[in-house]
Amino acid sequence: MKIELTNLKLQYQSIKEEIDAAIQRVLTSSEFILGEELRKFEKELADYCGAREAVSVASGTDALVIALADLGIGKGDTVISTPFTFIATAEAIVRVGAKPIFVDVHPRTLNIDPIKIEQCLNRDRQNTKAILPVHLYGQMADMPEIMEIAQKYNLKVVEDAAQAMGAKAEAIGDARCLSFFPAKNLGAYGDGGAIITDNSEVANRAKVLRNHGSVNKYHYSVKGFNSRLDNLQAAILRVKLRHLDEWLKMRQANAAYYNQLLKDSDLILPPSNEQAAFNYYTIRAKNNQRDKLQKALKEGGIATTIYYPLCLHLQEVYKDLGYKQGDFPVAEQAQEEVLSLPMYAELKSEEIEKITGIIKEVI
Ligand SMILES: Cc1ncc(COP(=O)(O)O)c(C=O)c1O
Incomplete structure (x- = not known):
């Protein structure tokens, strides 16, 4: 699967x-x-x-x-x-x-x-x-x-x-x-x-x-x-707008289910609130665990991505702005820890269970 x-x-x-x-x-x-x-x-x-x-x-x-x-x-x-x-x-x-x-960004959000x-x-x-x-x-x-x-x-x-x-x-x-x-x-x-x-x-x-x-x-x-x-x-x-509320509710329910299944792990989980639109469901894994997690998920057939692996102040294109490593420690730490998991309205409970099962095995 x-x-x-x-x-x-x-x-x-x-x-x-x-x-x-x-x-x-x-x-x-x-x-x-x-x-x-x-x-x-x-x-x-x-x-x-x-x-x-x-x-x-x-x-x-x-x-x-x-x-x-x-x-x-x-x-x-x-x-x-x-x-x-x-x-x-x-x-x-x-x-x-x-x-x-x-x-810099806020460490929680x-x-x-x-x-x-x-x-x-x-x-x-x-x-x-x-x-x-x-x-x-x-x-x-x-x-x-x-x-x-x-x-x-x-x-x-x-x-x-x-x-x-x-x-x-x-x-x-x-x-x-x-x-x-x-x-x-x-x-x-x-x-x-x-x-x-x-x-x-x-x-x-x-x-x-x-x-x-x-x-x-x-x-x-x-x-x-x-x-x-x-x-x-x-x-x-116009068609999709008519379905958006229903899709958002499904995304929120998926995020809540992810959070429930991962709550006892030491991962940092996104706040599961009703205000959020969950375009992505992004967890944070400490102590160099993120790459291990991503590899295991890939081997299990699960796509993930890193939004974003390099902060903008460290991008070559913005060298001229004069920033350096260490200027925004919270954002720089986040780039090492974040991992976005599958997230869409039609994602099934069994699929979330499979994904979180692999995650729990690794950590
Ligand atoms: C945070 C953020 N800003 C801006 C954009 C740019 O949007 P677009 O791809 O429609 O130009 C995107 C998405 O791609 C985004 O995620």
């Missing part, structure tokens, strides 16, 4: 008729870019997120880039973010011409530590214009604290919620950025992303930016991007 990290084939089989009909509808309409389908999806997405506006774009990375540009962040500015995330988070900051400033954000701001403002927290693995960063700091220091907040579609949030930043990469909680059949906001001005500017900076056809007021979500993906996502 092989178990994949995620299994999109099973998901497709369970909604095949609805998906095929949605694709057919778009093909028949022959309206592929910025059409009625997209408008409907954006309205449904905003409603789902409990926000005023949703502006879809071509990827989660573009959502971050466009949100930062939209909020006026660019050359000469710095943005405080986490070193323990996917490369796209920092890439977006650099793309708009700004510079990332990393602060592995999300950016608000205390360290404030310490960083108190040391030197360094022209900081925004905070960019990441809701890693689907667990929300401490948004109430982050919003309070942002208000105190007059900073914008752009959330990287690529892994957190469906997570319940107490506070929303100026822009919350989603990814519809296929393996995300709400995954397209290709690339896609969206900016969620309560601010209509931010949404209106994002709509202009994603469409070459066009306010009226062939009249351009700002330098924009070609970054639209196409109607085929919008139609697919």
